[in-house]
Amino acid sequence: MSNLDLKPAPNLCGGNGRTGPVRDVQPGKLVPLGESTVVRRLLPNLGRRMVGAWCFVDHYGPDDIADEPGMQVPPHPHMGLQTVSWLREGEVLHRDSLGSVQTVRPRELGLMTSGRAIAHSEESPHGHAPLLHGAQLWVALPGEHRDAAPAFEHHAELPVISGGGGLSATVILGELAGATSPGTTYSPLVGADLTLAAGTDTRLPVDPDFEYAALAISGESEIDGIRLAPGALLYLGCGRNELPLRADSDSSLMLLGGEPFEEDIVMWWNFIGRTHEDIAQARADWTDGSRFGKVQGYDGAPLSAPELPPLPLKPRGRAR
Template sequence: MSNLDLRPDPAVLGGRGGVPGEPVRELMAARQVQLGESTRVRRLLPTLGRRMIGAWCFIDHYGPDDIVDEPGMQVPPHPHTGLQTVSWLHSGEVLHRDSLGSLQPVRPGQLSLMTAGRAISHSEESPADHPAILHGAQLWVALPDAYRQVAPHFEHHPALPEVTAPGLCATVIMGELDGAVSPGRAYSPLVGADLALAEGADVRLPLEPDFEYAALAMHGAADVDGVRLVPGSLLYLGSGRAELPLRAESAAGVMLLGGEPFDEKIVMWWNFVARTGEEITGYRAAWNAGDERFGTVRGYAGAPLAAPSLPTTPLKPRGRAR
């Protein structure tokens, strides 16, 4: 998925300076962003004061939207570098195309994982004949420096491992949770899991104390470590936790995101993750010039997105919090 802002803010991320060494409960507000002509999303990361959660560097939550008489998601071809995109649906269907030739329908409960590496381009669209409701999350994972120039590749995993307990079914999307390991390739220690809480659930989920975590409310109302979350809200939990209390009076869905704090300082602008402002400038120019490193997305009925103008201030990597 793309950042379609016409005036995207540069985000400086990474480093351990802003990572609390103990549990916290920091409720983060979303920013409303228009994505294409008919999809509006809640952008929860990066945000003022909190830039990353482990290697997770971007979170959009969208829906549930009734698109029965709408085109739904329509994101033209656009580039990425230095990151992985994680597509996760609760309802609906999205068609993924990329410059590797991939053509993959994405449906609820299935992991579509695109590793941009040195460069890739892709598009996302609701099929012409699509379900009435669209609801999901789009996330990015920053690649460590040792892997950010890997050859681009795409994975689709229709079946994922689960962790179960009375009142809880956790689908492991990325990384590892309580011994269950996702088949999606991760390049740093992290976890992404979809937690389905049944009515009356009251459980404690085991965590890694060295990880920092956050919880994204997808549907229903759930209490996460005593904090009531409603859909579209994100609770940053800090680190130093061995377990996470979860309660729900009625059925609810929460995404758990976490990982080892990302040591490296990086620059993220538009759809690029880099290490310097000069790299960002080069990626932007290459994309707008039609550089072959990004390849061509075939089959999308529309022109690729042009990269917007760069900000007038220099892009410099600093820290994970501002």
């Protein structure tokens, strides 16, 4: 998924060590995406840029697209990151410059590693389901892997664990409670889809060295005593051995976590680099048609890169 902002702000993030347990609610910002989709952008936000290596989180839907084209995101580039596609309802057709063509469906992992360069498009296929609901996330690649070969993975089967007390968890990426996703990772992290049945009152074991955040997907759940409405993100910090979870009605959320990302990075448009020169070169390469390749089969023109800001982009530590 792309950042379609025509004047994207430079996101200066990373570094700055660890925080103890906190309970910081972020409501999200409404952002148009493509022709007919509006998303709630949870990361980056004014108070927080990253959760572990997770650096971008969009939550969309549930949207009634029965008589609409649905998601239509033209070919666009990525560099220095992984994209994670996660659906609760609907389907998204992925195409990329490696030649991958894959429809991603609910509870299936679509994982794209951009590495040094890749381009892709995302669209609701013809004859799509009437509802679209899901999340799109990015993971920053650490320095030693940011020039890795681009790749796409599709995993239809993911491990599911039961935490007891009404909790079921699908491990999307990384490891949780002894279960490990087949998706490729480059830093210690976790992403999981948690389903809480009505009456859930339990505690989920977590890693005290990880920082965590919870994104409410549907229903209202209570995380560490904080009631969270759908579309909101609760940043939890580090230092927990377990996470209390409660729900009075059926609900679901995403749990994101990882070791705090210690590197300074610059995130601009759909690129992650370490210097202004990294970003400027990536933009030039996309504009002149080199390096990123072409996406075949999408009915439409690729996205044009926005203009760079007037001042040089500077990498800094995590903004507080």
